[in-house]
Amino acid sequence: MKKTRIILLLPIFLLLLGVGCHKDPTPDSFTSDQSGTSLTSYTSGTTESSDPYISEDLTPYWVTFVTDTEATLERVHTGVIREMPVVDNPGFTLVGWYLEASFINIVSFPYYVKEDVTLYAKWSKGEISQFTYNYSDDLGGYIVTSYGGNAVNVVIPSTYKEKPIVAIGQQLFYRNGAIEAVSLPATIKVIEMQAFKDATSLLEIRLPSSVVEVGTDAFAGASSLKTAILSSNLEVIGNNAFEGTNLTSVIIPAMVKEINYQAFAAIPTLNSVTLEALTPPLRFHSSFEGANASLKYYVHGQVLNDYKTSPYWQDYASLIFAKA
Structure with missing residues (x-):
């Protein structure tokens, strides 16, 4: 009978041992709510902005936008602008963004920012x-x-x-x-x-x-x-x-x-x-x-x-x- 008791108690002991050995999530894991949706992810120091144009995975600099229209864009602090920023200007189309107010050098996107810079919008009617x-x-x-x-x-x-x-x-x-x-x-x-x-x-x-x-x-x-x-x-x-x-x-x-x-x-x-x-x-x-x-x-x-x-x-x- 003693052997039987030991065998029956062993699963309970192992279960308690597992509970005692529980560890918090590591920085590479995810925590989820009851629905299974990922709430928090831990990455290697990369922070993603909610703005689709901005990523902060590079050394950031200030980018200022001169839109030349009533609609404006706030300046951003980033290392790369992955897609061309767009802004409404009824009756006109955005030709592109330039490094100079005289529209000499057009910017291609993704644009990797190497210094504080001002970008100028050029419009066509x-x-x-x-x-x-x-x-x-x-x-x-x-x-x-x-x-x-x-x-x-x-x-x-x-x-x-x-x-x-x-x-x-x-x-x-x-x-x-x-x-x-x-x-x-x-x-x-x-x-x-x-x-x-x-x-x-x-x-x-x-x-x-x-x-x-x-x-x-x-x-x-x-x-x-x-x-x-x-x-x-x-x-x-x-x-x-x-x-x-x-x-x-x-x-x-x-x-x-x-x-x-x-x-x-x-x-x-x-x-x-x-x-x-x-x-x-x-x-x-x-x-x-x-x-x-x-x-x-x-x-x-x-x-x-x-x-x-x-x-x-x-x-x-x-x-x-x-x-x-």
Whole structure:
């Protein structure tokens, strides 16, 4: 009987021992309420602000905003501004933020703050009232889905219902023969399929640094388009994106990974392509099909051989030169 008592009491003893050995949560653990929702997390000294633009994980400096409109932004103390701050200014669109009041050097986001700085908002005036929008959860903002105007100079607003405008929607200006110029806000991430296809009067496009993708046929058939300034953060140039335009030269930014099928095809005026990437991006044989017979590609000298021997570019080795 004594052995039986010992066996029966052993689980109770172990249970009491476990209670006595209970430890408080460590700094790497979470505490929760009864619903299981995390209430507190402990990290390695990083404090996240409730402001989506601000993160305090770097050495902070003061950033002051000059909005040049009635709406203002309070100055912030931070090491990085991860997304472009937006502010309403009815009748205008925010072109971007600059380091000088004379608008010389535009700021790209995320912007890593190295010293106390003042940022200046630059605005562009134009028609902004005849658009409709759809919200995109994936992009975190509104896509411009339709346009009912016939203006020569069109300004895309930077916000709608206090959310950023993040994409130019499919066929937004398809076969629009009136538009000659468009101002895109620095919130745009994507130019969608056929957004400016056959917009035959469009003369120039400047993609803000926020743009990461130009979709299929985005500017195809925009036969008057002579200048395209591409985004410094652009990664993908879609199929036929600039086919049939009137470009004479183009700079492909360093972040571009794909120059897809016939992206710059049927442009007999195109005679110079500068590639800023140190790693040769993907291209197809047809990517520049139908360009000027004297077309030359210019790359950084230290990667000249990389381009000449790349499986994507080796067939064009005799046309690839080190940029000055």
